[in-house]
Amino acid sequence: MEHYERHCPPPERRFNCLIPPPHGYKVPIKWPKSRDIVWKANIPHTHLAKEKSDQNWMIDAGEKIKFPGGGTHFHHGADKYISSIANMLNFKDNIINNEGMLRTVLDVGCGVASFGGYLLSSNVIAMSLAPNDVHQNQIQFALERGIPAYLGVLGTKRLPYPSRSFELAHCSRCRIDWLQRDGILMLELDRLLRPGGYFAYSSPEAYAQDEEDRRIWKEMSSLAERMCWKIAEKKNQTVIWVKPLNNDCYRSRPRGTNPPLCKSGDDPDSVWGVTMEACITPYPEREYLSYSSCNFLPFIAYLLAEYL
Template identity: 85%
Template sequence: MSLAPNDVHQNQIQFALERGIPAYLGVLGTKRLPYPSRSFELAHCSRCRIDWLQRDGILLLELDRLLRPGGYFAYSSPEAYAQDEEDRRIWKEMSALVERMCWKIAAKRNQTVIWVKPLTNDCYLNRVQGTRPPLCKTDNDPDAVWGVPMEACITPYSDQNHRAKGSGLAPWPARLTTAPPRLADFDISPETFTKDMELWQQRVESYWKLLSPKIRPNTIRNVMDMNANMGSFAAALRDKPVWVMNVVPADGPNTLKLIYDRGLIGSVHDWCEAFSTYPRTYDLIHAWTVFSVIEKKGCSAEDLLLEMDRILRPTGFIIVRDKRVVIDFIKKYLTALHWASVAVVDAEPGSNSENSDTVIVIRKQMWSTNDKLKDSA
């Protein structure tokens, strides 16, 4: 996941997405980044001018929250080279901070240093009493991220991680289809996890049959799943040359940690708000029950249609899987949005229930403002 601050480098996200690279526009400031604890094996900061020492090292501690046991931080900056007095001062203070955080140097060369996190809580528990930064309090949920302020404290590992001396994850690519250890946090059985995978495998195969007549090879790269649940939609695309931004609702079950444990990526979001990305940067958007959910929250479904149009590239596709009344609602806006219906099918053939799901596949048309003026004349 490429992350660029939206104060000075927001155009870099556009470049990354246009190259087909996973990217997100974010702020490393006062609120936690939208990723659960223990999400990444490696964090990288190149030509890094972030002031990691500010506010008792709170930004570095946020990075510590995101790294898995034994995870690495690759840091490239003049301070690591210590060329002048100020660089030497910063390097000395930063080295002391990461040592108190129990990080060790794995490698160092010229302006680059790579630190590694411990595999267990042993080092944290053996620190001298009163050492700062402190360990986070037991009531601190390290996976809560939507609007949660950062804290200048160390996130210790769970008892399970501590005993396993690591994350306990299967190696890649087996972890994509292996029930992750944190599944137990949701009281979801491995059998339910497997059934969910099988269900979405069938659904994705049917989606691709509907799309195939309309797409050329290698035209779909950036995909968004607006309600990802456990990430099985993305896992079912493992043989396709695509990546998926898995979005988990901010007020729903925090299943994003399962998605990262499967080796996938994603973010938390509230679809009553705009998504933090550049316009026209996704080739395919999948919306499963998203409209039904925001309707219950009292948000504008029309605004959500406009947000989807903003995110989607011209000639890109939208797959909506929802109640029939939602599909009928969307159909009313196809002409105004310059969208074309590719297919509408019953998700459950033979069912006449109003509560049964229907699938509509939509394609965004290429048009200009002149075309719009002609249509209005």
């Protein structure tokens, strides 16, 4: 499997010098303290701290920037917001990792990544995704805090993850047009979610009552239904959809329903430079045990006959 591994470049392409840190750069504060406070000198663009000061994202504190854990949709802290999502899903003790059943999260439009930072204390790893935007890269705050994050965008290419990589996708006021190009961006989330995975969406379309928001919500709901997503819970400002566990719903859709299933030759795990398609990625067609439809009695009888 050597050809799958990363390799150092040949000698003629290697650099022969060390890149010095920027002028005034300080040794970063170590995790877990860095979740809540970082050196201002290490972040070249800090005007976002003033712009979002009324939303509790961060506080300019002289030589440091403090992160109370707030956000556009969670003024009272990411930890309370995360607990509310766990409560909506009836997870034990309102703990988001659901006794180890939920471990990986994709946070789309992550801001300064407080959502992902607070998930770590629940033994959940989040990949925070932020675009190169008008705020001169919000992601710089996430990386300085020590939170897994990368600069990227839901655009025309697949995100660099194989299919079924995440148990939960999250979007809180991420300003993404989920309906564009026949819902291709929601279909990309569908490719990335595991069977029974969730999409937590906090945005005005889910709760506001003006005409445009109602129109968007109606069309998003219709698209999600045709994708076989079901609403697990809708409360206050957040809706959570759940992805099906198997292909049964896809097979039962009327002929000609859009979005279509992806072609059988499509590789859902091929990602580098692969153009997104407006189609549903079905699960592999092979024998497997399904909690929803499997009769375990023959299997138990086989075990008894084999080992007793």
